Amino acid sequence: MNTLEKARNFIYKNARPLELTKWQYHFENGSKEAVLNALSFYQNEDGGFGNGLEADFLNPNSSPMTTWAATETLREIDFTDKNHPIVKGILRFLESGKHFDEKQNKWLNTIPSNNDYPHAIWWEYNEKSDSISYNPTAALAAFIISYADIKSAIYEKGIKIAKEAVDWFISSAPINDNHDIACFIRLYNVLDGEAIITEDMLERFRAGLCESVRLTICPDTEKWAVEYVTRPSDYSITPDSMFYEDNAEIALYERDFIKTIQRADGGFDVPWKWWTDYTEFHVSEHRWQSILTIKYMLYLKCYENKALLS
Secondary structure, three states, X not given: OOHHHHHHHHHHHHOOHHHHHHHHHHHOOOOHHHHHHHXXXXXXXXXXXXXXXXXXXXXXXXXXXXXXXXXXXXXHOOOOOOOOHHHHHHHHHHHXXXXXXXXXXXXXXXXXXXXXXOEOHHHOOOOOOOOOOOOOHHHXXXXXHHHOOOOOXXXXXXXXXXXXXXXXXXXXOOOOOHHHHHHHHHHHHHHOOOOOOOHHHHHHHHHHHHHHHHHHOOOOHHHOOOOOOOOHHXXXXXXXXXXXHHHHHHXXXXXXXXXXXXXXXOOOOOOOOOOOOOOOHHHHHHHHHHHHHHHHHHHHHHHOHHHOOX
């Protein structure tokens, strides 16, 4: 079997319904409705998402981070219906102010109830922490600007957060956390072409992103298969990406590298651990294998079909 066939075989044998419907959408002309239906089972009555959608913490309660993960699925399938119940629910959750720090004007990365359920060490809630990053706040602001009614209070809140986030980023760039950078990329893509910040600010924002992306990609490719390091696929650096020109050589290297690390069963190893005693990691690890398999096949698909057929 070729790369794609092996990956398909793995997905059908191992994936959660959500990842299976994503696979079918991307590679088998599956429907957006099927993906949305699978996604809806992770949404709570308050409109937020929980229930292990983000596979590294199994908190059933709604959290900003898991809700962000749901918005990533909507983006992935290019879903634009602002009146869909899932979208309305997310906006209702964000508007509620739940898990929002008014002082820092950001949503919490982790929430207290995370500690009551199996989770990776980095999702442990620490009430003594006095700093909250822009992961996922910058991306949630981007979602609000894209989907909320422009006359609504949540839209105004999204605009305010976005402007503060851009100011912070420009003054702090380059930044060295790939998760934060990914959230700022989502925000940039929404602000590009909108009259929300000045053209000068937008250009400085773009320049800071390009520098941050270039500096955070691990140049030591020997580490890629054995350590959790940043690779071009983490930023979807394909030929139509604004980051491609600066990173073409290493991005093309990963295109070929991915095929060398695919296991015989079609899946891919997860290069991280939870660093806790929770044995549930092995369940989440299995879920991540399907998530990574789709991620890598989409990366190859964006280059050329030949990359998938060998």
